[in-house]
Amino acid sequence: MTELPKIKYEILADADALSKQVADWLLDIASGTSGTVAICLSGGNTPRRLYERLAAAPYRDRFPWSRTxxxxGDERFVPRDDPLSNYRMANNALLSRVPIPAANIHPIPTEGLTPEEAARRYEQELKSFYEATRGETMRRLFNATLLGLGEDGHLASLFPGTDALQERERWVVAVLGVKAETRITLTYPALENSSNTAFLVAGEGKNKVLDRFRRHDETLPAVRFKPLGELRVVADESAAGARDLHERTQN
Structure with a gap:
């Protein structure tokens, strides 16, 4: 039987409390890291409130943006100014509002090349960054990784039943024919190479999949995720379906 990772569950009252908890967590990680801080962002609706919080005081002023x-983790294969773009959402909510150097922002390429070329190019960028920073105290590719939990149990764009779930060599692949838009996604080897990882789960619509995740239903791609560092699930009460559960640790 596959050894299960140790997971810390944190249940917050609502999405606003969730965003504050994760913002504090990210600030603690960044402030406690000397040298480069590498963060892997998630798309979708849940992290938007977090990004807006990080762009406001006190986080905007206290976060070490110059070395971040x-x-x-994934991107829809659309132009960067498209409303569906994960880059566009993060840029509007956070990156354009904080003093992070432009050279420190690494969006997935989506224009002027094929999806397969985009995946290869982003993998090379990740590997070049990793090699350049391995001599620092950062021992993983990412210091922190943010992930969502889809209602079908997907993470990033690793969807149930796709070939990408079996990929253990490439760090980035194109995912075609699953959703209306082609996706570019990091694979398990890259996503798992993180010192700290958090699933952000909000809303009543996530109640069923979060319950399956807690029961280690290995048909869910998120359950097959085995990070090298610490793993936590930060959820609001609507997603957790348990108002008296404030914190839970599970092996």
Missing amino acids: HVFW
Whole structure:
């Protein structure tokens, strides 16, 4: 039987409390890291409130933006100004509002090349960054990784039943024919190479999948995720479905 990772569950009252908890967590990680800080961002609706909070005081002024690099776990293969773009959402909510150097922002390329070329190019960018920073105290690709939990149990754009779930060599692949838009996604090897990882789960619509995740239903791609560092699930009460559960640790 596969050894299960130790997971810390944090249940917050609502989405606003969730965003504050994760903002504090990210600030603690960044402030406690000497040298480069690498963060892998998530798309979707849940992290938007977090990004807006990080762009406001006191986080905007206290976060070490000058030495922070941001990457994305996945992206829709659309132009950067498209409303569906994960980059566009993060840029509007956070990156354009904080003093992070432009060179420290690493969006997934989506224009002027094929999806397969985009995946190869982003993988090379990740590997070049990793090699350049391995001599620092950062021992993983990412210091912190943010992930969502889809209602079908997907994370990033690793969807149930897709070939990308079996990929253990490439760090980035194109996912075609699953959603209306082609996706570019990091694979398990890259996503798992993180010192700290958090699933952000909000809303009543996530109640059923979060219950399956807690029961370690290995048909869910998120359950097959085995990070090298610490893993936590930060959820609001609507998603957790348990108003008297404030914190839970599970092996």
